[in-house]
Amino acid sequence: MSTRVTSPAGSQALLSPNVVRSTVLPVIQQKVSLLDPPTLARICRYHLGFIDEHGDPSTEGVGKLTRAGLMTAVADGVGLLPEDVRSPAAAVELLHNATLVHDDIADTDELRRGRPAAWKVFGVSLAIHAGNALQALGLRIVVDDSGPGHNEIASSFAKAVALVHAGQARELTIRPGPGAGMATYEQMVTEKASALLEFSLGAPAIRAGKPENVLAALRDAARHLGIALQISNDVEDIWGDPAVTGKPIRGDIKRRNLTFPVLAALSADSPAGDRLSRLWQADGTTPAHLQALADLIDEAGGRHAAERLSGRHLDSAVQALGRAGLTPTATAELTTLFDRIVNRAA
Amino acid sequence: MSTRVTSPAGSQALLSPNVVRSTVLPVIQQKVSLLDPPTLARICRYHLGFIDEHGDPSTEGVGKLTRAGLMTAVADGVGLLPEDVRSPAAAVELLHNATLVHDDIADTDELRRGRPAAWKVFGVSLAIHAGNALQALGLRIVVDDSGPGHNEIASSFAKAVALVHAGQARELTIRPGPGAGMATYEQMVTEKASALLEFSLGAPAIRAGKPENVLAALRDAARHLGIALQISNDVEDIWGDPAVTGKPIRGDIKRRNLTFPVLAALSADSPAGDRLSRLWQADGTTPAHLQALADLIDEAGGRHAAERLSGRHLDSAVQALGRAGLTPTATAELTTLFDRIVNRAA
Numbered sequence: 001m002s003t004r005v006t007s008p009a010g011s012q013a014l015l016s017p018n019v020v021r022s023t024v025l026p027v028i029q030q031k032v033s034l035l036d037p038p039t040l041a042r043i044c045r046y047h048l049g050f051i052d053e054h055g056d057p058s059t060e061g062v063g064k065l066t067r068a069g070l071m072t073a074v075a076d077g078v079g080l081l082p083e084d085v086r087s088p089a090a091a092v093e094l095l096h097n098a099t100l101v102h103d104d105i106a107d108t109d110e111l112r113r114g115r116p117a118a119w120k121v122f123g124v125s126l127a128i129h130a131g132n133a134l135q136a137l138g139l140r141i142v143v144d145d146s147g148p149g150h151n152e153i154a155s156s157f158a159k160a161v162a163l164v165h166a167g168q169a170r171e172l173t174i175r176p177g178p179g180a181g182m183a184t185y186e187q188m189v190t191e192k193a194s195a196l197l198e199f200s201l202g203a204p205a206i207r208a209g210k211p212e213n214v215l216a217a218l219r220d221a222a223r224h225l226g227i228a229l230q231i232s233n234d235v236e237d238i239w240g241d242p243a244v245t246g247k248p249i250r251g252d253i254k255r256r257n258l259t260f261p262v263l264a265a266l267s268a269d270s271p272a273g274d275r276l277s278r279l280w281q282a283d284g285t286t287p288a289h290l291q292a293l294a295d296l297i298d299e300a301g302g303r304h305a306a307e308r309l310s311g312r313h314l315d316s317a318v319q320a321l322g323r324a325g326l327t328p329t330a331t332a333e334l335t336t337l338f339d340r341i342v343n344r345a346a
Numbered sequence: 347m348s349t350r351v352t353s354p355a356g357s358q359a360l361l362s363p364n365v366v367r368s369t370v371l372p373v374i375q376q377k378v379s380l381l382d383p384p385t386l387a388r389i390c391r392y393h394l395g396f397i398d399e400h401g402d403p404s405t406e407g408v409g410k411l412t413r414a415g416l417m418t419a420v421a422d423g424v425g426l427l428p429e430d431v432r433s434p435a436a437a438v439e440l441l442h443n444a445t446l447v448h449d450d451i452a453d454t455d456e457l458r459r460g461r462p463a464a465w466k467v468f469g470v471s472l473a474i475h476a477g478n479a480l481q482a483l484g485l486r487i488v489v490d491d492s493g494p495g496h497n498e499i500a501s502s503f504a505k506a507v508a509l510v511h512a513g514q515a516r517e518l519t520i521r522p523g524p525g526a527g528m529a530t531y532e533q534m535v536t537e538k539a540s541a542l543l544e545f546s547l548g549a550p551a552i553r554a555g556k557p558e559n560v561l562a563a564l565r566d567a568a569r570h571l572g573i574a575l576q577i578s579n580d581v582e583d584i585w586g587d588p589a590v591t592g593k594p595i596r597g598d599i600k601r602r603n604l605t606f607p608v609l610a611a612l613s614a615d616s617p618a619g620d621r622l623s624r625l626w627q628a629d630g631t632t633p634a635h636l637q638a639l640a641d642l643i644d645e646a647g648g649r650h651a652a653e654r655l656s657g658r659h660l661d662s663a664v665q666a667l668g669r670a671g672l673t674p675t676a677t678a679e680l681t682t683l684f685d686r687i688v689n690r691a692a
Contacts, residue, residue: 124470126452136504161482
């Protein structure tokens with residue numbers, strides 16, 4: 001009964017989600033519940049899924065704490081205990097959630113994890129301050145952490161904060177055009193998606209005093225994982241199941257965001273690509289319009305290109321992970337985590 | 347020609363604004379101009395007054411860099427050079443401006459320093475990200491600073507960030523009522539206004555390795571200065587000159603913000619206070635309505651109470667400053683700065 005089942009990547013039983021629930025989640029819950037004024041605590045607890053709109057306890061809408069999971073798995077792989085990375089793990093989740101609160105306002109996204117976004121429930125003003133409060137809380141936790149490598153970890157955190165915000169702004173500046181849009185897209189992704197993953201994979205290695213070649217391999221893994229994840233999210237927005245994503249379908253197309261499948265389809269020299277180009281400029285946002293756009297993106301090869309590239313980056317992430325020389329158990333755990341993050345197999 | 351004129355507080359020639367212009371401002375200008383994507387640099391440079399709406403160089407709208415001025419003056423008073431506090435001084439100005447960008451969105455304030463607020467020019471989405479970018483830049487500068495006391499300074503910065511955001515949120519939760527509103531107001535002010543001043547006065551003393559009694563005196567000075575400043579701003583909103591404040595008059599009353607003069611007037615047991623209480627509930631926002639409210643606030647003693655309390659806190663700030671044992675020159679400079687900050691005598 002207690003034998004651990006070894007199985008192919010993607011189906012292995014994961015340890016890190018339980019570790020996160022017992023080690024990192026209580027810190028987040030406690031710190032956030034102490035936020036003052038209580039209104040701020042309430043908004044943040046709502047966004048994090050600890051309470052519902054009426055303030056009653058809830059578990060619906062709690063995120064997967066992916067980044068904390070990655071961090072505890074790497075910690076295990078470099079000989080640390082989960083407790084050793086509890087502070088940076090809590091901090092990265094708080095920062096990630098801060099960006100979600102602000103992003104939902106900036107994108108006027110009304111749903112988050114299947115529930116009304118924080119700004120829809122509490123208003124834009126308080127939601128802006130709540131996002132800032134989550135970020136400030138993460139910052140305090142990292143800055144006041146005094147474990148090994150704390151200066152380097154804090155510096156790495158500050159860099160990630162700056163990159164994430166740069167990526168969020170850059171996303172609004174993507175314009176189509178031969179090559180140009182794709183280059184901006186790639187840079188946006190490495191900022192918006194990869195930066196926090198880089199912190200998540202890197203912080204335990206810094207704490208354990210690992211040499212530069214290990215850090216470089218983990219940075220590389222994080223970069224590829226971020227690109228794979230973002231492209232996979234882009235595909236999910238168009239062809240995914242809203243019950244899984246927790247968001248209305250085709251919000252990106254509705255807002256005419258130039259996500260990867262769209263950029264790939266627009267750059268295709270084909271009749272479908274040309275028709276897409278014309279229809280993309282038009283105002284239509286009815287389900288029929290969005291369906292027509294989705295079909296043209298698919299027909300012009302945007303979906304296929306996206307799925308192939310996401311898969312390639314996932315492979316590259318796993319290869320880079322292999323070069324980091326973590327323990328075999330941790331490498332297996334992380335390989336499964338990588339796969340589930342990108343393919344939402346969980 | 348080179349003799350320094352010694353004169354009573356309030357009229358003394360100030361050195362710190364020039365020091366800030368030559369030492370801190372270039373760092374801010376350089377760091378902000380390097381923000382990437384360029385859109386982010388442009389919004390931040392616009393907000394800081396370095397360029398106008400069209401991207402042309404400008405000096406109109408550059409803030410007074412009050413907090414950097416305080417910091418360099420304290421640095422001088424503890425035997426440090428302006429260069430020794432250049433990083434924390436730049437960081438506190440960036441953080442302060444980040445809060446202004448977000449506050450203008452949260453309060454739908456359309457004017458800042460006599461020019462359209464950033465969100466009016468660039469839209470809410472980009473302005474949210476720009477505020478975050480300014481805050482992240484400040485954070486990076488503080489975290490990557492390696493001068494003496496850098497850990498304690500970074501921790502103090504992180505605490506200030508958290509308090510400022512708490513204060514901004516608390517401001518939206520103030521409700522009238524006997525005593526209750528005033529207590530919330532005071533707590534809000536010590537968070538929103540005093541926290542950054544505490545960092546500004548405290549960081550140089552930390553860097554110079556000053557003992558706890560010096561830090562405590564400076565904390566006390568900052569707390570009183572923040573309260574005096576905020577109450578003075580409250581009075582300016584109602585009876586000030588928009589050409590000086592750079593904001594439309596009576597925005598606080600229009601939004602029915604419970605600022606100090608209003609809270610004081612509402613708690614007055616007088617016919618004017620009762621009439622104010624009724625009129626405050628009504629929707630009127632025409633200039634005539636706002637004038638009537640302003641007159642009732644004045645008649646119920648709100649203005650007098652505010653001016654007296656602001657003056658008392660300014661006196662307490664100067665007294666606390668005296669206990670910090672800085673050099674006489676720096677103490678005189680700071681006394682003048684305190685007065686100008688509160689009374690906008692500059």
